[in-house]
Each structure stands twice: as C-alpha cells, then as structure tokens.
Amino acid sequence: MEAVSKIGREKVGRLRWGVLAMLFGVTIINYAVRAALSLAAPSLSKDLGIDPLQLGIVFSAFGWSYVIAQVPGGWLLDRFGAPRVYLWVIVAWSLITVAHGTVVWLSGTAAVTALFALRFLVGLAEAPSFPANARVVASWFPARERGTASAVFNAAQYFATVLFAPLMGWIVADFGWPWVFVAMGALGLVVSLFWSRVVRDPRDHPRLGAGELGLLIEGGALVDPVAPQVDAAAAKAENRRKMRVLLTTPTLWGLYSGQFFINTLTYFFITWFPVYLVQERGLSVMKAGLFATMPAVCGFIGGVLGGIWSDWLLRRGVSLTWARKVPVVAGMLGALTILGCNFVHSNTLVLLFMSLAFFGKGVGALGWAVVADVAPRDSAGLSGGIFNMFGNISSITTPILIGWILKETGSFDLVLMLVAGSALAAALSYLFLVGKIERIGAQA
Numbered sequence: 001m002e003a004v005s006k007i008g009r010e011k012v013g014r015l016r017w018g019v020l021a022m023l024f025g026v027t028i029i030n031y032a033v034r035a036a037l038s039l040a041a042p043s044l045s046k047d048l049g050i051d052p053l054q055l056g057i058v059f060s061a062f063g064w065s066y067v068i069a070q071v072p073g074g075w076l077l078d079r080f081g082a083p084r085v086y087l088w089v090i091v092a093w094s095l096i097t098v099a100h101g102t103v104v105w106l107s108g109t110a111a112v113t114a115l116f117a118l119r120f121l122v123g124l125a126e127a128p129s130f131p132a133n134a135r136v137v138a139s140w141f142p143a144r145e146r147g148t149a150s151a152v153f154n155a156a157q158y159f160a161t162v163l164f165a166p167l168m169g170w171i172v173a174d175f176g177w178p179w180v181f182v183a184m185g186a187l188g189l190v191v192s193l194f195w196s197r198v199v200r201d202p203r204d205h206p207r208l209g210a211g212e213l214g215l216l217i218e219g220g221a222l223v224d225p226v227a228p229q230v231d232a233a234a235a236k237a238e239n240r241r242k243m244r245v246l247l248t249t250p251t252l253w254g255l256y257s258g259q260f261f262i263n264t265l266t267y268f269f270i271t272w273f274p275v276y277l278v279q280e281r282g283l284s285v286m287k288a289g290l291f292a293t294m295p296a297v298c299g300f301i302g303g304v305l306g307g308i309w310s311d312w313l314l315r316r317g318v319s320l321t322w323a324r325k326v327p328v329v330a331g332m333l334g335a336l337t338i339l340g341c342n343f344v345h346s347n348t349l350v351l352l353f354m355s356l357a358f359f360g361k362g363v364g365a366l367g368w369a370v371v372a373d374v375a376p377r378d379s380a381g382l383s384g385g386i387f388n389m390f391g392n393i394s395s396i397t398t399p400i401l402i403g404w405i406l407k408e409t410g411s412f413d414l415v416l417m418l419v420a421g422s423a424l425a426a427a428l429s430y431l432f433l434v435g436k437i438e439r440i441g442a443q444a
Helices: 002-009 015-048 052-068 070-080 082-105 108-126 129-140 143-175 178-198 210-218 232-248 250-280 285-291 293-315 320-343 347-364 367-374 377-391 394-409 413-432
Strands: none
Touching: 015 052, 015 082, 015 108, 015 129, 015 143, 015 178, 015 210, 015 250, 015 285, 052 070, 052 108, 052 250, 052 394, 070 082, 070 129, 070 377, 082 108, 082 129, 082 178, 129 143, 129 367, 129 377, 143 178, 143 250, 143 285, 143 293, 143 320, 143 347, 143 367, 232 377, 250 285, 250 293, 250 320, 250 347, 250 367, 250 377, 250 394, 250 413, 285 293, 293 320, 293 347, 320 347, 320 367, 320 413, 347 413, 367 377, 394 413
C-alpha cells in the first residue's frame, strides 16, 4: 500500500519508455542483421554459384541454432539477468555478422558451408534477444501498458526494413554485398556501447524515481524476480518442475502453435520476400529494397496499433483474454490478403496486397505480450525461451520448404498460399487452443 500511496504524492517518471526505446533500437538492428542475407541474396547467390534449395538451407541455418539455444538462453536470462546477457549477445552477433563478408573469397560448396556456419552462429547469439525483450518489458511495465510495450519492440522488425532495406540495397548496388554485413555488424558494436547506460533492472537503475517504481509494483511488473536456487540438487529439481509446468499447460501450447504460424509470415518476409520481388516481379535489387519499405511501414503501424488496441480494450473492461485474442485473430485474418498477389500482374497491386497483409500480421503479433501476461514469476526468461523455441521452428521449415517449392515449381504461387494458410492457422490457434489468459502458478 505504501508504493501505491507514493504514486499519488510523487510525479511518476517515464524512464520505462526510455528503456523501451532502447529495446526498440536494438531490435531494429537485430532484424536488420537477420535480413542482411536476404537483401544480399540475389547478388550473393549469383556470385557464389548457390541454387535456390541451397539458399533455402543457408537461410534455415539461423533457425536451427536459434531454436536449439532458446532454452539455454532463457536459463541464462533467469540466472544472470536480461541487461547483462543482452549486452553479451549484441557484441557477439555484431562480430559474427562482420565475418560474413569474408565468404566473398569462396564459392560453391565451400561458400554454402561457410555461410551456413556463420548464420548458425548468428542464431546462437541472437537466441536470448526476444525472451530478454519480454523479460525487460515484464519488469518495466505494468499490465495495462504491457500490450503496447510488447507491440512496440515486436514492431521493430518492420521498422528495420523501413530504415535499412533501401540502405542495404544501395550498399549492394554500389559497393558489393560483403559490405552489407560489415556495415550492420559495425552498427551493432556502436549500439552496444550505449546499452548498459540505458537498460538495467528497475531496482538497480539510478534514475528510476520512487513514483515510477511504485507504479510498476502496483501494476504487476516483475520488479523483484525470484532468486535462483543456490543448492544444486534443489535447483535441478526446481528446473524440472518449471519445465513440466511450461510443457504441460494447454494455453501455452496454443501460444506455441500460434507463434509458429505467425513466424512463418515473418520468415517469408525476412528471407524470401526480396527474392520474390527480384525474381518473380522483375525488380532490381535497389528497387526491391525500396519496394519492401511500404509493407514494412504498414507492418510497423499495424504492430503498434495492435498493442494500443489490446490495451484500450483492457482499460475498457474487456477481459485480458479477449483483449489479447481479438487483435490477434483480426490481424491474422487480415493477413490473408497476401493471396491477392497471385491474381494480379500490376506491381502496384502487389504492393497494396503485401502492405495489407503485413499490416494485419503486425496487428496480430501480440504473442510476446501474452507471454509476459502468463509467464510464472520464477521462470519468465525460461518461459519466453520455450515460447520462442517452438515459434521459431518455422525459421527452419519456412526457408527450406519455400526453397524446395521454388526448385520444383519455379513459381511463388504455392509459396503465397503457404503463407496465407499459416495466417489462418494462427487465428485458429488463438481461438480454439489458447484458453484463459492469466499468470500461471501460485506465486502469481
């Protein structure tokens, strides 16, 4: 009650929004690093002699390690804290990205092997990033603001394309594809210099006032995470208990399923979409980078509006369950407009349908907000890791399956049907598999 009374007596600060801005910026770079290969792919595959199926396998390398490392990454977050672990991974993925440029001296099988290995390492490095985003948001935002905050960092994936697709297209056209990786890696290293000054745990932050801290505590933010077990045997038993809860709760399985299908849309966009524009629609690499910005802008706007809509519903008295489900289902149904691209020849109409589809996908991408709502207090990092692990299995299956479809058919028609079907499956997962949305466990 003391924390609540302080809110009334003291002006509440807005430091949490500065922390969110830093998360947003780092997530932009995170996705720019993921997308760098797709922008370089048309030129890179031609220079190095890589066919569509091989390119799909290279695209999938990120997913293999990203999925494998989710549970260990979640454990690291719970053990050492999100701010510290995040700094480590920013530096790691930046250095590995720079190393991609050295593949220019290879070709054929050697190039495929080297690219696969480097993308695999990037996946390992980036694995804790989104669970860390969710963990930081859960610590820094009350429940009534959490949908908006989660939507903002999640929408950064689209803003990455808005900012960097034209830039990367220009770098490829004027300097060559290796310099895309050098530029993105160097930018990550610069941002890492500012990270620890901005993002810390709430109680460790020197600029957090008592009024804002009280707001966080009153609103259910995870300001005081449960301390990890010191005794090895007890810790092992506790970890087994946590895993049992996280793998046997039906609502979580609905979230895992929904995120898998939502991420199918994501990984089409950040892997094969530029290739679609160049090979299927006949655009140059430079024009493809510019063309991709409009769907990205729409995805970003949809992502932010989806979170705002969800939190507005919550403030209007709608239950947490339906305040989260309604935007997800509506957005995924809106993403079905991507099918329209199969029936038009005009690139202007393709741009329209893609923009509508990614606006819908942005509105519906609230999975991380739901994870922050339901995660047990003592395993927020681990629950985010497991959620991200299952969701990102699509980062393996999507690039390979699309590569195989293209090799067999030479057309993107079936690819867009696959993407639309995944959007529908995500909507059905939230409607029929996700149950009541509430925090899991007696410690909630």
